[in-house]
Amino acid sequence: MSSMDVDAAATAPIPVVIRHQGKKYDIDVDVSEPGSIFKYQVYSLTGVQPENQKILIKGKQVKDDTDLSTLGLKPAQAIMVLGQPGAAPTRLEAPAAKLKFLEDMSGADAAGGNLQVAPGGLVNLGNTCYLNASLQAMRSLPELQDSLVNRFEEDPAETSLMLARQLKKVFARMASSYDTYSPDGFLTTVRMLNPRFAERSRTGAGYAQQDAEEAWTFVMDNLRRNLLLKDVPAGAEGGSASNPSVSIVKRYLAGEMQKTLICDEVAGRTDAQAIPTTESFLALPCHINININHLRDGLLAGLTEKIDKTSEELGREASFTSTLKISRMPKYLTVNFVRFYWKRDIQKKAKIMRKVTFPHELDISEMCTDELRAKLVPVREKVREVRKEIEEIERTNKKRKRRLSEERKAEASGSGAGASRSDAKDDKKEDDKEKKTEGAEGEEVEYKTDAQIEAEKRESLEKAKEELYQLAKPRIDEDPYSNHTGLYELRAVVAHQGASANSGHYTAFVKKGTIVNPKTGKMSEEDGNWWWFNDDTVTEVGSERIDALAGGGESHSALILVYGSAPLPLPESRKSQKFFQS
Structure with a gap:
């Protein structure tokens, strides 16, 4: 890629020595990046949150907006860092009491406050944010967790299963506790199987930062070849010992x-x-x-x-x-932003800063063969039709609830509620229009009750859902583990902050409602918000935070997107699969 394709350049990093609480850490500092990136690098090594760090260089304190190129850093320069390792003020702490899953708790337990809603984070083991972010994003793939935790048969003598065994331990531990977890065994195995991830920093001490996309690709490719389980047909409770082995990754992600x-x-x-x-x-x-x-x-x-x-x-x-x-x-589509390219003059991967927006719902039917598109489009259009009916019912119910609420308020306030009564009457007139039946002039007009109207709409909706099922059934029978509509919904994002793949900081964003407890098969609660996994710190953010990951600078920008098939809105009688319908 030519230099004209990028929006920012990079300069050669300077190796320095970080001193903190009697320990030394070697780190490469890219002086073209702001102080916030340097502070995240320090955090990766020392565990001191950026908010809690005090870094003095030649009498100047490093702040988020500090221009590192003005500090005159020299190779092997020692830099003192003050601050205690620990969480930032925004961190959601795990409860001291015995942990329970939301889906396993009674209403009384939840009401009593014995609830920790934040999933557990992962300890940064020294420039391992790239791996932590990738692991958190993988949790948005319920079939992968289920296969490892519930169906994977460990064979200690089989060396090719080393990575799968360690990933099973990670998923099983994270499913049983909200506490922060240290994935030491998994990290050791990754470095053993791929020496690239065991590379040292340029100064020779400490491990170097790596590319999250390369880590994701390595893990998935290993599982694709080695995570082979006895085939269990969709909707079936068990399988036969004679069933052929299938690759779970190939089935759901290829x-x-x-x-x-x-x-x-x-x-x-x-x-x-x-x-x-x-x-x-x-x-x-x-x-x-x-x-x-x-x-x-x-x-x-x-x-x-x-x-x-x-x-x-x-x-x-x-x-x-x-x-x-x-x-x-x-069924699950992974998208990689090709943001990094090899810059020869500095001998490292530089980052393309350009802003590239991405949708929460992705339609890729136009990228398919004519044969496949002919199968997808009718199902996709029927899905949109059913969604419109669902939205109409929800809108009508909200309007009815508002009207009833206004009427109750008007009755309670007496004559002083004229305006509220007027608003309620206006809403009622709109409903009355829906209730009238067509008739000849002079005939008595009949009215339908709210219950009758709602029942008719729901009957119509169920009929449309059944029509959708019949339309999609040939595709489901042909390949039950693929996408049947061309529509995908965003589930997870791995983001990078900084100007280089081998520096900066990686975090993950996972949509609430996509993390499944593999031991119970139950989904976490969805409310439109997302979990932001910043190593061991987990915070809740709104969907607008995801939109801000489009890039355009050194702030967090999307590197890996994980999309899941948009679930088919099927009739209740058709919902038989353990996880998402597709």
Whole structure:
């Protein structure tokens, strides 16, 4: 990628020594980044929250907006850090009493305040925020947790299962307690299996920061090859010992592409070039350049590519166009923002700062083959029709509740509630319009009660849901573990703060209502908000915080997006699967 494609440049890092409570930590400081990024690096090593740090360099205290290039840092310079390790004031502490899951508690328990709503965080073991963020995002994949915690048969003698065994321990521990957990065993295994994650800092002491996207890809690829379980058909309670083994990651997270590679020159084309080949993928790349402003644009850009290769027909090198079309959509779709590229002059991965927005609901049907799109579009349109009916019923119920509330207030306040009565009457007139039946002029007009109207709407809704099920059933029977509508809902985001993949700080955002207790199969409560996992600190944020992850600077920007298939609004009688319907 050329320099014109990026919005910021980077400079060579300076190795310095952090001193804190008698210990020394080697760290590479990128002086092109602000003080807030440096403080997060210090936090990764010392455990002292950025809010609690006091860092003095040549008499100047490092603040979030400090320009590090003005401090005159020298290689091997010692920097003293003051502050006690611990949580920031916003941290949600775990309760001292025995922990209970929300879904397992009685109403009395919840009302009595014996409730810790924040999931547990993960201890930063020294520049391991990249791995912690990835693990938290993986918790938004309920089938992955269920497979590891409930169905995975451990074999201590099988070395290929080392990573799966350690991840099972992580998920099982996080499912049984809201306390902060230290994933030492999992980290050790990752470094053992892939020496890249065991790299030391440039000064030789301490471990180097790594790329969260590379960690995610490594873990998923390992599980794809090794997490093989006996096949259990969708909706079934058990399986047979004769059932073939299936890869859980391949089943739920792998999609398929049809690829054609056609010569741009007519004389160099053959009939064979028009026949597509099939290849699988675990993630879709969102390419970023000066023309990309939205996720859709970046995804489409990644489906077409110009390639120079030798043409046998022409007897020379020629330009070919590679075109990809999705032929199978996975139930869970991973999207990687291609924000990092190798900058040769500084010998490290620099970050593309460009702002790229992304939706909470993603429709990728336009990126599919014509055959697949023909199957998806009718189901997608029916889903939208059913959603509209649901919204109408909810809107009517809210209006009715408001009217009744206003009427009660008017009765309670007596003659002084004229305005409230007027508002209530206006709402009632709107309802009356819905209640009138068509009749000839002069005939007596009949009215339907609220209960009759609501019953008719719900009957109509159930009928529409059943029609949706029948429409989707052929796709469900064909591939019950894929996406059947082309619609995805955002579940988790891994974000990066800073200007380089090997510095800065990684955190994860996971939508409430997507974390499943693998021991009970019950979903956490959803209210539209998100959990922000900043290592061992867990806070609740609104959906607008997710919109701010579009990037555009050194603040938190999305690196990995995890989308889940939008659930089909099916009739109650059809809801038989343990987790999400799709």
